[in-house]
Amino acid sequence: MIALEERSQTTLEGDSAPIIEVRGVYKQYVRTTYRPSLRHEALSLLRRLIRKQTVAQPFYALQDVSFSVARGESVAIVGRNGSGKTTLIKLLSGIMRPTKGSLRVRGRYASLIGLQAGFIGELSGRKNIYLNAAFHGVMPRQIEPYVEDIIEFAELRPFIDTPVKHYSSGMSARLGFSIAIHVLPEIIFLDEVLAVGDAAFQQKCIAHMLKLRAEGRTIVFVSHDSSAVRLLCERALWLHKGRLRMDGESDLVLEEYEYFMQHQPPDSQ
Amino acid sequence: MAISLAQRASEPVTLSLNVLRLLQYAANVAILIGAHLIAVQVRLRLTWGNPLGAEYEAQPPLFFLIIAVAQALAYLLASWAARTPLRRWLTPRSQFRLLILGIGLTVLGTLWLLPDLSQLQLVYFGVAAAVVGVGGIVFPARINPQQDSGIFFMHLQRLWQNRALLGLWLRYNIQTRYSQTVLGIFWIVLLPLAMSGVLALAFTQFLRISYDVPFIVFFLAGLVVWQLFSSGIFGGMNAILSKIGLINQVNFPREIAVLLVIGEGLVDFCFTFLAFVVVNALNGIYPSATWLYLPPLLFVLICFTLGLMFFLSSLSLMIRDIPQLFAVIMQLLFYLTPILYPVQNVPEQFRFIFIINPLGLIVQAFRDVTVYGRAPDALSLYYPLVAALTLLYMGYAYFKANESRLADFT
Numbered sequence: 001m002i003a004l005e006e007r008s009q010t011t012l013e014g015d016s017a018p019i020i021e022v023r024g025v026y027k028q029y030v031r032t033t034y035r036p037s038l039r040h041e042a043l044s045l046l047r048r049l050i051r052k053q054t055v056a057q058p059f060y061a062l063q064d065v066s067f068s069v070a071r072g073e074s075v076a077i078v079g080r081n082g083s084g085k086t087t088l089i090k091l092l093s094g095i096m097r098p099t100k101g102s103l104r105v106r107g108r109y110a111s112l113i114g115l116q117a118g119f120i121g122e123l124s125g126r127k128n129i130y131l132n133a134a135f136h137g138v139m140p141r142q143i144e145p146y147v148e149d150i151i152e153f154a155e156l157r158p159f160i161d162t163p164v165k166h167y168s169s170g171m172s173a174r175l176g177f178s179i180a181i182h183v184l185p186e187i188i189f190l191d192e193v194l195a196v197g198d199a200a201f202q203q204k205c206i207a208h209m210l211k212l213r214a215e216g217r218t219i220v221f222v223s224h225d226s227s228a229v230r231l232l233c234e235r236a237l238w239l240h241k242g243r244l245r246m247d248g249e250s251d252l253v254l255e256e257y258e259y260f261m262q263h264q265p266p267d268s269q
Numbered sequence: 270m271a272i273s274l275a276q277r278a279s280e281p282v283t284l285s286l287n288v289l290r291l292l293q294y295a296a297n298v299a300i301l302i303g304a305h306l307i308a309v310q311v312r313l314r315l316t317w318g319n320p321l322g323a324e325y326e327a328q329p330p331l332f333f334l335i336i337a338v339a340q341a342l343a344y345l346l347a348s349w350a351a352r353t354p355l356r357r358w359l360t361p362r363s364q365f366r367l368l369i370l371g372i373g374l375t376v377l378g379t380l381w382l383l384p385d386l387s388q389l390q391l392v393y394f395g396v397a398a399a400v401v402g403v404g405g406i407v408f409p410a411r412i413n414p415q416q417d418s419g420i421f422f423m424h425l426q427r428l429w430q431n432r433a434l435l436g437l438w439l440r441y442n443i444q445t446r447y448s449q450t451v452l453g454i455f456w457i458v459l460l461p462l463a464m465s466g467v468l469a470l471a472f473t474q475f476l477r478i479s480y481d482v483p484f485i486v487f488f489l490a491g492l493v494v495w496q497l498f499s500s501g502i503f504g505g506m507n508a509i510l511s512k513i514g515l516i517n518q519v520n521f522p523r524e525i526a527v528l529l530v531i532g533e534g535l536v537d538f539c540f541t542f543l544a545f546v547v548v549n550a551l552n553g554i555y556p557s558a559t560w561l562y563l564p565p566l567l568f569v570l571i572c573f574t575l576g577l578m579f580f581l582s583s584l585s586l587m588i589r590d591i592p593q594l595f596a597v598i599m600q601l602l603f604y605l606t607p608i609l610y611p612v613q614n615v616p617e618q619f620r621f622i623f624i625i626n627p628l629g630l631i632v633q634a635f636r637d638v639t640v641y642g643r644a645p646d647a648l649s650l651y652y653p654l655v656a657a658l659t660l661l662y663m664g665y666a667y668f669k670a671n672e673s674r675l676a677d678f679t
Contacts, residue, residue, distance in 0.1 A: 095516070095676050096677060113517075113519075114514075134434035
């Protein structure tokens, strides 16, 4: 068995092809007012047969988004609420598939979406570490030597054997982040998880992510915290109403974005 | 240790076209042979037309040879047609027409080479082959046109790479389930025992129906099987619904959520089965050599349950009425399966229900093995086996075709 660290070292020195490739991706959600039930299913089927049209109004969360990320690059995704950032991260980590377009991620990734971060409430923190590592494709034997480090980093030593359902949102986010960085993925997808941690923990996370970046890992990072983005990412993507509005150096994109946010009141659509 | 492969679902596997066709060919032959077994089974048991009955003789091996040769011929014809203007109607890719051509050639070949074979038997074979073939090959290809056999094997490969996740998750679930209650396992064993005790009182003392073995033994043998099945079905409908938060946040092969349910059901089954063995021993029935039939029987039952579960787990997410509907259907199915009564007591004209219902055959075989200590009717095992495997293949294909939409239905 090859140790996790060696394995991940060999994969990091890979070819120079882009590690993430997104081409013309559309994601459509069906906007439904009611929960789908047998009655609605039957009715909509009838209507479709008669008028040949769909009942629900289509809503595109992402429209024609294309970009590629090179190995070792760290990219921030910024944008207003509902601009499709989380949808993009979900597509990248394979939780959903695009309606149209192609999407390719080469390499092992860990994704951290939502505050619960894929924990099972009834299980203790320690069991969730093993389970979460397995979700990220790491066998229990391989994560074994890192478990103490994970607990140490998350500062959860007194609570590690209590069920996760009793954790606060900050605690579970800390544990989720700690696991995601310790499974040594080639790519990390982060979705606003840092927002719930306190300032000291955020500092620690950013420091650690800078270290990961220096090791040549790829980071894709959704954040509203522009100072963290400036510190961590050389490149930023600005999503606006599901379209890629700007793609470039993070300073430039953030400047434009902040200018736009100040001159466009948030309630005008 | 290949960990880097574990999450690469987006990379398409490119099998060469020849390998794909070979797989398709092998699947076709396997399905026709399975259909043949069903046809024989149905023909023996049902009294439509002239029954074969006791004087039935096993098919000569020549019949199987005819199936294989006819299939090969169908493929040759199809690949020849693909190069002529006929390709509008027939190519090696048009699966349904190829299947029908193969069945037709088999029937013709049999009529020519084996003229003494019953022609009604051949009709049964053709119908069974068409039904199983549509279920096993054409349906999975239709629900997802991109889904070739190659993709199917890729799904299995990905599941195999995530086996550690399945094992770990199952272990944790079982640990928490049995540690939360004080008496733990006792509750799982109590329900079937209490139920059969009360029913024994009702059936043997109040209603005065006589059974050839003690009622409690007779009933428990059916109930143990039924519990595994029904816990799978009810758990399966909840498998995705209850983990929807997780499905929205992490990427893992979703069928693991379904497999967890059947895994837990199996652990429960072990305990209820132990209780069943004890009750048997108290009534003077001890394990015998025929119990060796139990693993294959269990395999058939699990395949059958899993196939249904794959359908129900994704359907119940899209249509929320399914769980309520199935509460009713399961109630009906309970009485249409010979759990409470022996099939011998049922009038002749209703017997076909127990032959069409694979679960009924499984229950009967299970009871034959454990209670009566006789080998099950081998022929009546073929039909549940083929039905279960077809259902499993169809269900898995359907589940995987809808897998990417699961996160949208929240």
